[in-house]
Amino acid sequence: MNNGTKIVTIPESATIEEIKDEIRDVKTFYMSLDNKKIDKSFKIKSGQFIMCTVFGAGEFAVSLPPSPENDRFHLTVRKVGSVTNALHELQAGDKVGIRGPFGNGFPFEEIKGKNIVYVAGGIGLIPLRSSIVHVLQHKKDFGRVIVLHGARTPDDLMYKENLKEWQAFPGFETYITVDVGTPGWTGEVGFVHTLFDKVNLPIENTVAFVCGPPVMFNTVIAELMKRGLRDDCIISTLERHMKCGVGKCQHCAIGRTLVCTDGPVYTYRQIKTLGEQI
Amino acid sequence: MKQKPGVCTFCGTGCGHFMMANGGAVERVFPSQNHPVSKGRLCVRGWNIHELLNTAQTIPSPLIKQNGQCTQASYDEAVTHVAGKLKSFPPSAIGFLASPRATNEEQFLLMKLARAVFKTNTISLASESGHRNSLNVLHAATGMAGMSGSLEEISKAEFLLVLGSDITKQNPIIGSEIHKAAQAGAKIVTIDSRRTQIAKLSSRFLHITPGSLKLAVAAIARSVFREGLIDADFVRSSTKGFEQFSASLASLSDEAITKGTGIVIKEFQQVAETLKKAKTAMAFFSSGISGLDEDTIGYIFNLFAMSGKIGREGCGVNPVAGLNNLQGGYDMGCAPDLLTGFQRLSDPEAVKKFSSAWGVELNTTPGSSVYDLLASEPSKLRALVVVDHDEGIIRSAEAIQKLDFVAYIGSYTNRFMDYAQVVLPMARYIEEDGTFTNTDRRVQLSKKKLEAKSGILPGWKLLARIAQQAGAAWNYAGPAEVMDEIARLTPAYANISHKILAGAFGGIQWPCNEKNPQGTPHFDLKKAGVTINFAPVSGVFDLPASGADFPYLLMIGKAQDFWHQNNLMKKTFIPLREYNATLLDYPEGYVEIAPETAKALQVRNQWQVKVVSPYGELPLAVKISEDVKPNAAYAPYFAKDKIIKRLIGHSEPLNKGEDATVPIRIEKV
């Protein structure tokens, strides 16, 4: 379980180096841990999350980017509550606190050789992105790779640069759709699951990663299963209100499980038996 | 024993708790299992009171504003400044706003400061007139200016009538006690325009049209009269004035009642029958921030009087105060025309007693309500002393800014401080001994549990200093001596002292005097030896009218999610999270409509709509709920200032009772 340093209860300080505006209300913060020894050994698996302290405001949970060896350590955060609002007020040079990484990660070993389908609704692309990047870098280990991203409007599409990159990458089949078009939009219009037929979705030897708002999630799962995909071949990452991140405060409980320690990555088969609605 | 007994100081229930303080912070709070009112229960506020008491958002030192800048000052400097400034105004220009949260001792001394030192009778409780209406009616009817029943006797009531009060959210433990009585077999009837939690837990719920509560009560009284269900012996032997009341009932017709309330006559008849069958009964209604008007309270009282459900154990007409010391505030004379214990400025005997005790000639001309003065143009008011207050600022911010001098006294930081030239911190209630009088006249002593932060004065000491600076020779050794003076001047408090209260677990209900040495749980007719007066009622039922242009009746009511501007809640974590939930979803307020209404308008949850009244319009978000009837809508209190400005144009309807009602239409945007 311990792949490198895990900072459990006391936050480690990290300095923000650069801030980039993504879509409305979403920013990416590039940072590095101040304690260089820990910084070097800080290893994360895609799918994990960390607890970020905004000094003076509080702490919140945020999903992690791919491993530092491929990219600078960064967090992409939407401002939505008091702590994330305080985060968005920070400038380069300011410090935050980091605890983690926590949670299980995406099960890459288990899915080697399979086709991968990513279905990302809105900012659900954020936690999936690290997994997509991992697969992109190890393309030969997998079969067909399909990335389907849907958002409410063209302004809400995430990671537009990456989307272009993925659309151009050989072997990656990337499709985008929006619920509601705006003047000038020439792409697909419709909910993300309407793309399934268009891309001739593989079912045999396939794993689907689904992430997005609850309403989208349930519809997409239903459509996938209708097409014959088994419930243990559908993987998602769940989100919950978190306070401690280490399985003690229990705010993230869903039935039998604690999302921060058993998850946040679950198969749909597991989700069905949790004992509570997600 | 490190746990010390104490009293919760959020709402008017006055639950008992135990507190453990350690090194300047409150470590623990726990309910008092055997407390006569709370019986081991607390609500979300009471369980988390330690969060409020441990907050850093307290006023750290006296402040004096000079040239727009606030500078720290010593108490001497600040007190000198305040006394000097106040002395420079004629008494008729000075007003005092007393806090319904402060202790009895602090309220008494503030009242004495206003009357004996600065010679002004313009002193109001920083809360609306609702509770005064209840006290006026009950005093005229029974001679007792307070709840006629006792919360401890709820379990002895066979019939409980809850009138327009979301009681499980406002005073949860009273709501709990009512619920438990029902689980044990009592009948609860709730009459309200919204389906509240207590409505769901009732044996019968009359879902009336907004604005028709008085008519509904009158309808029950009429059924009691017509069906021969009155307690004739009781009315004959113990009351006066029934004829006038019964005559006013005769003029009501079945059609008018059903049209106005939306309820069929049979339902009122059944309530009347249930009331008759019950040997004991109590009525509960909100009193305070949006209490009922005197006419409505009169009808409620008369219903119980004609049914013989007043003046004995298990019975009572019970206004429920929403704040911990609202009753105490009136007991301490914080009103323009009252001395302590509802003694009047117009009573020469009372005035003589106070003048002699205080060694000053009292001004016997009643003052005005501070709010009335602030609302009048031009305002006679030029100086204002405010204790721990947050309500009034919403209504009168501009008027307050125009005053020449404002002094603010309080423990916690508060927006009102921005309007003050002098700010004087006082110690919190756990940092000094003090008493509180809850809604069932229960005087409870809270003993000191923590040392005040360095240099901060307790309220009684601070007020004494101001008095001394203004030339009055006040020499109190402590709050116990202040209570002794209150006892000497107030017949209802005559036998009350800190010493006696320290040994009285669960407090003592006034009157506590020679005639009632153990206190008075309920208004006891036999013992009081008085005749009950039926309340004079108008016989007039002004119902808000909807019509083609304005087809819905909008209730503007207390928001159970937003408690007194959330000023105290904001200083906590868990109660704030719970009280904030609705605010976060609807930051600009909402209009609650029935599913049928939403369907007809073709709107969904959280959609913006325009609410239009004969006066103006207001954008609000939609909240769909089955708790309101299709012809009604509900908007919460926290959008009050916008509602006053844009939908009504003046605050008068909001002063009229539980649900201010405005005819509106709703437009899709």
Next chain:
Amino acid sequence: MYLIRKDDILTIAKALSSDYQIYGPAVEPLSGQTFFDPVTDLGEINLAAPIPAAPPKSVVFPQTERILSYRYAGGSAPVEIKPDYKEQPKALFGLRSCDLTGIQCLDRFFLGQEFVDEVYRYHRKKMFMVTNTCVKPFTYCFCVCTDSGPAAEEGYDLNLTDIGDYYLVESGSAKGKDLCEKLKLEKAAEKHRAEKNSRIDKSISQFEALSTESKAWVSRVMNRVTTGFAKEAVWEYVGDQCLECGACSFVCPSCSCFNIADSCTASGSCDRLRTWDSCSYEGYSRMAGGHNPRKPVEDRRNKRFFCKLSYSQSKKYLRPGCVGCGRCNWVCPGDIGLPNVAKYIRRETTSREQL
């Protein structure tokens, strides 16, 4: 196994007091309420007092405490973070078996699972536990339904049982044995153990008559709970009565949910506070942005019940979370303490008229 005369029982507490802060049951004189608090005057200890109103879990899991403080002035200023772990040797003298079971649940939860909770670990170090067998049950007790009493069977350092003129003192650890030897306590014989067992039998037989408030066939309901078969309308009836006060979680010896909040002081430093929280509250599961997976109150009541009787068993405590103390029954403003909910589920009560 040892004996000590009843009159001498406090010598054990006295011996412990030189190394430990003593916590014991004491009755507050004015209100008659029993507390389990730090005791300075050992004479206050009353072993015959009813189970304390507040669960002793606050000894290792305080209602509110600071777990760390930090100071950061902004920009390139350094961040100073100071953990505030509290360690104090404590002797719990006169703990009832239900409350001991509660502490065992908290031990398994805080010290086990994926991570060790450092805050709890520090509170829990150097604790000496002296349990007190319940030779008669109290009005709200039902530990016989939850396998947590009336006598402790393991996990204590010393276990006391009132057997008449003497207390039987059983040692459950090396620490306990050493203390008994140090105090030169008389050794007990088999007949004393037999006397203890007969007292326990008598205690169990008195539940029917004395524990009148918490009659609930919990074991019967466990079956329904684990198979998920409880009528939805019952949960609505339960939810209608919930005043969302949080009391049930606060008084429960095995509940351990907490909230974390950063509270900044005027001096510029911030305290990270840990306070008791409750899944009864609507805001407990509400996410920033508004989504609340457990918004209706009946969902929260359902969750709490299942968590206490089912989910906890498989992973957290390896036994049901309920220890049969009955506190949630008297503290609830509605009528929905665990025993009552069990009764409603079993009888499928959906309205007051069916009571």
